[in-house]
Amino acid sequence: MGEGPVVLCIHGFPDNGSSFRHQLPVLAENGYRAVAVTLRGYEPSSQPLDNDYTMQALVGDVIAWAHELSDDPIHLIGHDWGAAIAYSAAAFAPDKFRSAAALAVPHPTRFGIEGRRHAKQAMLSWYMLFFQLRGVSEWVAQQNDYAFIKWLWRKWSPGWNPPKEDMEDVIATFRQSGVLEASLGYYRAAFRREKPSSQKVSEPHFKLHIPVLAMTGELDGCIDSQIFEQLIYPEDFKAGLRFERIAGAGHFLHQEQPERCNAILIEWLNTHR
Secondary structure (H helix, E strand, O other): OOOOOOEEOOOOOOOOHHHHOOOOOHHHHHOEEEEEOOOOOOHHHHHOOOOOOOHHHHHHHHHHHHHHHOOOOOEEEEEOOHHHHHHHHHHOOOOHHEEEEEOHHHHHHHHHHHHHHHHHHHOOOOOHOOOOOOOOOHHHHHHHHHHHHHHHHHOOOOOOOOOOOHHHHHHHHHHHHOHHHHHHHHHHHHHOOOOOOOOOOOOOOOOOOEEEEEEEOOEEEEEOOHHHHOOHHHHEEOOEEEEEOOOOOOOOOHOOHHHHHHHHHHHHEEEEO
């Protein structure tokens, strides 16, 4: 939607491109071309034959989108997995991006290495290990018309009930052939050790050389908001960092508190236009 500098919006799990339905119109009204993509695997036509859901592949997708959408550097807004991908893409190809806004996920390698040292976060992240159980986790997730997916939303955003039609849209995504397996493939690829010959996107505690906005929901039941803040190290953000905690919101903060989040995002983008 809209015309102007490109803002690429990248969804997470368990979600889809409609995650940014509250952001696209506002971004367009404020002079931006807002694009919400569907991550690889979240539609049958984008499921790779080699089941490659590594961060290298995901970053490659984002860089390809950036190249196709604009000759100039673009802005990134990512939520959940989309945030982790945005950090990594910005670190790998900073010349392609003007700024990044990361929602609900702190610096990904800080989280991966240091987050597990926090007992509370280790407990909250149980699902990542559960998703390593091939076949079992797929079976559980599909029962009672994907009741597990709905349960995750309630746990991660306590006290918030997403509109029925929005949740049905998410579940319809996961009903598509191969989508559930693909989405869990992200977690399985993250747990696999890289082959010696593979090119790493970045080293642990990689540095960001574009401005970064890090946003967390106060009530997040997936990544604890206080732990999120502890894993944001200013020295990792060489071009500047802004941290925002959204009161009364959980993991899906941009859907729960769209007006507050949109105001912050527009102010951020205008500053780095």
